[in-house]
Amino acid sequence: MKSKRHASDSTRLAPAIGAKEVPGKMAMQRTVQFQLRPSAGKKRRPFTLSGYHAPEPGALVRLAMHFAVVMVAAGIGLAVGGLPSNLIVVPLLPLVALTLVIIWVLPENSRPPTRFMGVTFFAYFVAVVVWPYYLAIQLPGLPLIEIRRLFIALSILGFLVSYSISQRFRQDLLDISRTSSREVKLIWIFVVFQALAVVFSVDVKGSIPTFVKNQLGWTAVFFIVAYVMSKPGNMDRFANIIRCLAVFLAVLGYFELRNQGLLWANHIPWFLKVSDPAMQNLLSPMFRAGEYRVAGPFSTSLSYAEFMAMTMPFFLHAMFEGKKLYWRAIAVLCNILVFYGILLTQARVGIVGALTAHGVYFAAWTIRKWQQERTNIIASVLLFVMPLALVLSAAAVLTVPRLRIMTLGGGEHAASTAGRVEQMKAAIPLIIKRPVVGYGPGEGAGVLGYRNPAGELSIDSYILAAALNYGLLGFIVMAAMYGMFAFKGVRVGQASKGETSLAIPAATGIAVWLVAKIVLAQEDNVSVVYMFMGVVAGAAYRVQQNAGSGKSPAMRRWL
Structure with a gap:
């Protein structure tokens, strides 16, 4: 039989020196004599001062700690419930700071939650396009919970933990x-100009939430997308999602036209109705x-049209780069549907x-084809035909009445054109007055003070809005940032094969957005543009990796 013996933490069982085996009735049974001796190792001490032991808190101390936690939570709850919506973020700042500290002190781990970050980003991507921002979860005593902000908050959490x-x-x-x-340096410089605009804003309390929203939906989105798109397969996934979203919106637009109104306008549940009159007007x-x-799920029909035009380069890319004929045919039909x-x-x-989407993409694709296949006669002919096609397109717009009205406007557009001229004349002196810091994020329309015939504040050009919000220097930095990402996307696309060539439609989408911003101030699609910038950055990284590994020496010319 075996007997159990117990040793303390400071001793261990060990055979006695010189112990002898004692024969018994059976040859297989042996008895070994044991003796206790001190363990060679010492018990590890806690990482504290020598001789110091933290005292156990008494019942009164524990009660005081629990009471303090309850009071802090109650104070934050009262502040959130009592403050106006634009100041709710202020009492939450200590909690945000504490959360960031907890995330920062997390131990190293070889398995960061990058997959969670990517999944929540794609959920945000779908939500930012198809979910109207004026439909939010509104429960009694709680702030508005926007679906898109919920997804991007989860994605940012995954990003911070991974970092x-x-x-x-x-x-x-x-x-x-x-x-x-x-390009990344310009992003950070633009963030600095936004922060300065908040400090010197004419309404600091109103500018702070706008600044925070911009960093969550713009800056953070760029870095998340840049990392996600640096992994194989995600660029194709992004392109397929944006194509599906565009087709869905086109079909939705057809039924909306037949309904002569938004399909969900009279079917919104009570917990999604926002009490803001401005949102109800939408x-x-x-x-x-x-x-x-x-108008679809966007704030205006113009933003809907802007997004649809931004998606067209991805259909053109499928038409020119598709591997199978039937996929190219489907891309042609979908492109026509989006134009409809x-x-x-x-x-x-x-x-x-x-028109911008087709012209820019066609030019970029032709140059790419000619660079990669110098002996391709079709590419060479198209390269020299492009200037002639540009001249003929401009002539058609100016001479064909239907095209001229559709692009430049006619009599029914005279009022909006005159309004833009008036806004520009009134905005120039205001911009010159504060060229460095501007008037604060989101304050441009209020400072300009222009009202449409319905009596609502209105500003029709993002150029004027950005120059008023962030100052003339901030606007120049912003424009340079977008322009350089568009240019880099075209250059990266010249050196690409496979899914990294999607940098070309992403860059074309940025160019389309820049053209639209001349006459449109709404920021519905700014987050999508930052996604396109992230696609360009991810593609550039992957192309450089391939160039460094020697897979494609031609890539080095373009990087």
Whole structure:
């Protein structure tokens, strides 16, 4: 039989020196004599001062600690419930700071939650397009909970945790940033101008929430997308999602036209209804000359048309780069369907955006084809035909009445054109007055003070809005940032094969957005543009990796 013996933490069982085996009745039974001796190792002490032991808190101390936690939570709850919506973020700042500290002190881990970050980002991508921002979860005593902000908050949480616990993640993100160092520096400089605009804002309390929203939906989105797109397969996934979203919106626009109003306007559950009158007005149908204008889930029909035009380069890419003929045919049909959706808005910005999308992408693809296949006769002919096609297109717009009205406007557009001229004349002196810091994020329209015939504050050009919000220097930095990402996307696309060539439609989408911003101030699609910038940065990183590994020496010319 075996007997159990117990040893204390400071001793262990060991055979006695010189112990002898004692024969018994059976040869297989042996008895070994044991003796206790002190353990060779010592008990590890806690990482504290020598001789110091933290005293156990008494019942009164524990009660005081619990009471303090309850009072702090109650104070934050009262502040959130009592303050106006634009100041709710103030009492939450200590909690945000505490959360960031907890994330920062997390231990290193070789498995960061990058997959969670990517999944929640794609959920945000779908929500930011198809979910109207004026439909939010509104429960009694709680602030508005926007679906898109919920998803981006989860994605940012995954990003921060990954950055904190993974050295590999930090190094990859640094390498991606270095690949597009000039463009990323412009992003950070633009953030500085936004922060300065908040400090010197005419309404600091109103500018702070706008600044925070911009950093969550713009800056953070760029770095998340840049990392996600640096992994194989995600660029194709992004392109397929944006194509599906565009087709869905086109079909939705057709049924909305038949309904002569938003399909969900009279079917919104009580917990999604926002009490803000300005948001409620967005549910009202819009008409021009007695014809309904499709708006979809966007704030205006112009933003709907802008997004649809931004998606067209991805259909063109499928048409020119598709591997199978039937996929190319489907891309052609979908491109026509998207253009039909633009026509339903009666928005000139959509027509101009569609022309820009086709012209820029066609030029970029032709140059790419000619660079990669110098012996390709079709590419060579198209390269020299492009200037002639540009001249003929401009002539057609100026001479064909239908095209001229669709792009440049006619008599029914005279009022909006005159309004833009008046706004520009009034904005120039205001911009010159504060050229460095501007008037604060989101304050441009109020400072300008222009009102449309309905009596609402209105500003029709993003150029004027950005110059008023962030100052003339801030606007120049912003424009340079977008322009350089568009240019870099075209250059990266010249050196690409496979899914990294999607940098070309992403860059074309940025160019379309820049053209639309001349006459459109709404920021519905700014987050999508930052996604396109992230696609360009991710593609540039992957192309440089391939060039460094010697897979494609031709890539080095373009990087």
